[in-house]
Amino acid sequence: xxxxxxxxxxxxxxxxxxxxxxxxxxxxxxxxxxxxxxxxxxxxxxxxxxxxxxxxxxxxxxxxxxxxxxxxxxxxxxxxxxxxxxxxxxxxxxxxxxxxxxxxxxxxxxxxxxxxxxx
Numbered sequence: 001x002x003x004x005x006x007x008x009x010x011x012x013x014x015x016x017x018x019x020x021x022x023x024x025x026x027x028x029x030x031x032x033x034x035x036x037x038x039x040x041x042x043x044x045x046x047x048x049x050x051x052x053x054x055x056x057x058x059x060x061x062x063x064x065x066x067x068x069x070x071x072x073x074x075x076x077x078x079x080x081x082x083x084x085x086x087x088x089x090x091x092x093x094x095x096x097x098x099x100x101x102x103x104x105x106x107x108x109x110x111x112x113x114x115x116x117x118x119x
Contacts, residue, residue, distance in 0.1 A: 022059075026052075026055070026056065026059070029052065029055055030052040030055075033051045033052065033055075034050075034051075034052075035050075035051045036048045036049060036050055036051065037049055037050075037051050037054060039054060
């Protein structure tokens with residue numbers, strides 16, 4: 001019988017496999033498209049730009065956009081979690097303070113005067 005950790009071992013390879021797949025597709029794209037294109041950027045026009053450069057630049061810009069969006073989203077999630085933890089900690093401290101009882105009752109004050117105290 002197989003253990004449940006086999007699935008975890010398989011998911012470890014998905015990320016590197018995806019990177020390798022993108023790399024192979026990019027190399028094939030470069031090999032099959034040696035053309036040069038005219039690139040109109042709106043401000044200027046570039047002539048004779050290799051198509052692979054356009055493809056890689058688009059891929060890189062897409063990764064940068066996802067990185068910035070991911071960081072922004074991650075910071076929002078962290079802020080929400082931090083606030084929840086602070087709220088939970090505050091509620092827990094208030095609950096402990098209200099319901100706290102001493103395990104041993106406080107001892108009565110003893111006379112510190114002499115050896116034997118006379119009643």
